[in-house]
Amino acid sequence: MRKLAKACSISLLSLATIAGLAPAAQAAEPGGGDIKVALQQIPGLTIVKEDPAPAGFRFFELTFTQPADHRRPDAGTFQQRFTLLHRDFAAPTVAFTSGYNVSTTPNRSEPTQIVNGNQLSMEYRYFLPSRPEPANWSQQLTIWQAAADEHRAVQAFKAIYPGKWLATGGSKGGMTATYFRRFFPDDVDGTIPYVAPNEVVRNGSYNRFLARVGNDPACRDNLKALQRDALKRRDELGAVAAKDAAKKGYTFSIVGSADESLEIAVIDSYFAFWQYQTQAQCAAVPKPGAPADQVYAWFEQVESLNTYADQELSPYVPYYYQAAVQLNAPEAYDSYLRDLLRYPGADAPRTFIPKDVKVPPFQPFAMADIDLWVKAHGSQFLFIYGANDPWGAEPFELGYGSRDSYRYFVAGGNHGSRISQLPADQAATATAAVRRWAGLPPTPTGPRFQSNTAGFPLFDADLTLTDHPRL
Known part of the structure; x- marks a missing residue:
């Protein structure tokens, strides 16, 4: 079978400063400029440990207290795993998920590289250890509940990262980023799903x-x-x-x-x-x-x-x-x-699925709702697919209501397709869109906003697709 984030008070920097367009005087940074101190001020967040990171970055393993059921606050809580790759309080921030477990290696998604930003990575609920106890699969494991997890996380971390936000992920993570945007359309300024299937209906x-x-x-x-x-x-x-x-x-x-x-x-x-x-x-x-x-x-x-x-x-x-x-x-x-x-x-x-997990009937309108919303309201989206990747057989389609959105197919590309593999003109358009949504000029200006790859592995499918061999 195929498988497929607080309550510290800060002053916002001007957009021009965040974009690197003007050398405005900088307001006091959260935690006095120490990211660890700033994180400690976020309610419900626990710093599990700080791991080594490439020069210019700090990398943390975290847990964040989430409601087991966002519609029933009295139904208990669970600890959701996160990691944070911090570069600069003024930089754009990318919310990343694989749709599965969270990687504890300080890698960067392609959008994070493009904007040279911070990256908040989150584990999808019910992937161990991010699972409520006792488990209530039918009420707690839904696309809306997972989107609400991401919403709470992003809103919490905006207290220390007030600049532009993007959402991304690949495969099931790309689906997750899309669903997050559907249910909470104003949380981020752009969404970049990679190789995200749109399985509306079985039609051959x-x-x-x-x-x-x-x-x-x-x-x-x-x-x-x-x-x-x-x-x-x-x-x-x-x-x-x-x-x-x-x-x-x-x-x-x-x-x-x-x-x-x-x-x-x-x-x-x-x-x-x-x-x-x-x-x-x-x-x-x-x-x-x-x-x-x-x-x-x-x-x-x-x-x-x-x-x-x-x-x-x-x-x-x-x-x-x-x-x-x-x-x-x-x-x-x-x-x-x-x-x-x-x-x-x-x-x-x-x-x-093990026999002891009760599976309710299929809900045919869940994906139809997402599909229609993307066509009618899917603005600031960039979908990347591989032309030879079976998961692109049913891609998301941009419709009459889409604005400032793009969809590209990598010729001969597979499930690891990315922007850098597109023809030069398409890659330039896609990269410019991602940077524009992040409040940055089309090309980096000044060392503070230029991409730093030293100490990082090249972007590859392992970061986006940390999952079963099939999705």
Whole structure:
């Protein structure tokens, strides 16, 4: 199955100062200019620890007290994990989420690099340890509740970061950034979702996309031939997978068996190849009949045959729950495998949810509401997609009500597509828009507002997509 922030008083700096356009006298900074002191003044915020950071930055692991249910303040609270990469109180701030867990490495999203800003990163509710106890999945794990988490966080941190704010994320994080903007449209000045699927309704769009993805029919045929070969040799490959599973202590109680895990992984491998590989890697696809160890090693790179072991699957149960209840999910692309399947129809979100978690009926209007709002009111949006990424089969569309918004596709791009991969003219337009929304000139002026990359890894999918191999 495909997977997819206080109460200290400060004086606002002038917009010109924040944008680096005028050398205005600076008002007193929060905490006397010490970010740690400023953070300690935010109610409900706990500094867990400060970690090393590149020169010119400070990096903190934090927890923030959130209501378990924003509609019922008496329903208890939980501690939500955050990290903060601080550069300058006057700089723009980027609210980032992967839609899953929060990374505790001081990396920067691409928008944070573009504006050379601060970055507040947050863990999505119900991804451990950011889960209320006792859990009430149906009331607490909704797209609105998660948006309200982000709203409280951003409003709290605006007390120390009064400048412009942006929201971003990739994949499920891009979806999260979009939903946040829908429910709280005035919290940020621009939203940059990367590779964010817009799964309004199951209409065959994913399967139509997968049937013609790329420009090499032979590559598609070779992938399908390998899948069929793997299912015909499931006992042979299953023995290799079982040996690996035993070494790692894997069990398969959620999906039901190692054999079912293997079958679903084989189905998903075609989708996963296009999600994270490039067409150039078609040459490495094993031929039918290749040695089992070679075939198994290929699947390990693309979609492990043990992907759905309990130990691999459990951290992502909140995603599957949301996919089953609100987010929707692509249909399985498996018509050419049907004669070899032992568990037809199993490649669906409910298969990956433990039986002790009650799953309510699907809510078809949740995504329809988001889709219509983006078309009617989605201003200051920048959507980035990869042309070969299956998750872009149903992209968000800008409509009659969209203003100052853009959507770009990276030619041949996969699920790690980003602004820097666009043609020069598109990348320049997109970068200028992000900087304008952040209150900055199109190009950096002065060392205080120029991007500093020293000590940081280059932007890559690991920051945006810290999730299961499928979303």
